Amino acid sequence: MSDKKPLSPSERILATRRKFLTTAGLAAPAVLAAPAIVRAQAPIRWRLQTYAGPSLGEHVIKRQVDAFNAAANGEMEIELYYADQLVPTSELFRALQNGTLDAIQSDEATMAAPVDISVFGGYFPFATRFSPDVGSLFTYYGLDEIWKEAYSEVDNVTYLSTGAWDPLHVFTVDKPVRSLEDLKGLRVFGVPTAGRFLSRYGLIPVTVPWDDVEVALRTGDLDGVLWSGFTEMYEMGWADICKYALSNSITGAWFGSYYVNTPSWEKVPPHLQQLYRSTIDQSHYYRMIWYWGGEAKLRVEGEKMELTSISPEEWNQVTKDAESFWDEVAGESPRAARVVEILKKYSSDMEKAGYPYR
Structure with missing residues (x-):
């Protein structure tokens, strides 16, 4: 045996x-x-x-x-x-x-x-x-x-x-996120633009060197990460520390x-x-x-993190808020405005194309 x-x-x-x-x-x-x-x-x-x-x-x-x-x-x-x-x-x-x-x-x-x-x-x-x-x-x-x-x-x-x-999700050590209210006060390591957007719900973006993330998660200096999808969480070992994964994706x-x-x-x-x-x-x-x-x-099969979710009703508000965020960014320069127009056109085309595009 x-x-x-x-x-x-x-x-x-x-x-x-x-x-x-x-x-x-x-x-x-x-x-x-x-x-x-x-x-x-x-x-x-x-x-x-x-x-x-x-x-x-x-x-x-x-x-x-x-x-x-x-x-x-x-x-x-x-x-x-x-x-x-x-x-x-x-x-x-x-x-x-x-x-x-x-x-x-x-x-x-x-x-x-x-x-x-x-x-x-x-x-x-x-x-x-x-x-x-x-x-x-x-x-x-x-x-x-x-x-x-x-x-x-x-x-x-x-x-x-x-x-x-990969796509982008919120992962937390011991504070599950099941509503927008749960984002308030969370100190997360993450990418700048998504952190800027989610800060309107009270999330606090924190910048530390990449090698320091694991230690900061273990010591409580960070409540979680907003940096990746499930793939990287497992590959880098952060899934061994974070207990919760928010299934709502901020970006695909x-x-x-x-x-x-x-x-x-x-x-x-x-x-x-x-x-x-x-x-x-x-x-x-x-x-x-x-x-x-x-x-x-x-x-589906990973065993290390419990999946949580924000209700469709609340998440619809987040996607609606993204529209005003896009318009805010479009106002930063003519070239940024061109990019936003392309993103809007692409999103519209994908919706019109239907399954399997959207």
């Missing part, structure tokens, strides 16, 4: 999802590698830092970097750094501009990018329902052009691409983007630029499936 301890439901789910790494395109970079040849010149070396810590970074960026390094065949090598390892996350953009970093992965709001669309990066309340919404907004509705336009006005930074991450998917230092990018030959863009696209594909499928299974 085997004395091996049976896996819990969430452990089985996470194990299955990690197995996905062996079948997804980004799992085996050696397959992509070209035959080895001798090169006279030293390889191009880049430093890339992500917003994510090591456990999350394994899925949102490391596979892409590994695949690129293997396929670059010695012509170029990217060194990957996780959250706050070289510079604080809040200084990512500045470090990219001055060449301390050659590339970054983040959202505008988290790193306070000096562009008038930064409020839309990360989680913009109720901008998306599903992860495919992100790619559709950027590909078919013009957000990609607006992002490129905004960053063309910033020295030394080139915007490359945006993809979808995070806007996460890739940027490069312009002088560094211009030194990269075209075939390696294309390789970098291609591995970004592979990463978008892998990540969307990893989040989408795993998110659902962990909500």
Whole structure:
């Protein structure tokens, strides 16, 4: 008889999802590698830092970097750094501009990018329902052009691409949220724009270094997090601390983007630029499936957090309040107004399209 301890439901789910790494395109970079040849010149070396810590970074960026390094065949090598390892996350953009970093992965709001669309990066309340919404907004509705336009006005930074991450929920250590009243006074670590929106209901956004979140949750300095969906809660171990998960989603998917230092990018030959863009696209594909499928299974089968909900009547008020929040943001700049108009148009189109779009 085997004395091996049976896996819990969430452990089985996470194990299955990690197995996905062996079948997804980004799992085996050696397959992509070209035959080895001798090169006279030293390889191009880049430093890339992500917003994510090591456990999350394994899925949102490391596979892409590994695949690129293997396929670059010695012509170029990217060194990957996780959250706050070289510079604080809040200084990512500045470090990219001055060449301390050659590339970054983040959202505008988290790193306070000096562009008038930064409020839309990360989680913009109720901008998306599903992860495919992100790619559709950027590909078919013009957000990609607006992002490129905004960053063309910033020295030394080139915007490359945006993809979808997980949805956004409120998770709490020992204070369940079952009404808007329960949000009052909650100190949560989270993304700036969603925190700004929910602060109208009394929630208190708190900023701490990513590595300090777990300790702050355990000591009571934080009551919870407003930073992710169920996937990341389990992957990062925060589900071991938080007892409650609010099932009402503030946004269906995070806007996460890739940027490069312009002088560094211009030194990269075209075939390696294309390789970098291609591995970004592979990463978008892998990540969307990893989040989408795993998110659902962990909500249904995960055993670590009790699901709570705010009634449809109260939540309808929240979605109604988001409309005035959108209009408030639209008043911040003409370009922000253009983004809001696109979001409104997209939302209307999805409602008209009906099932399965809405």
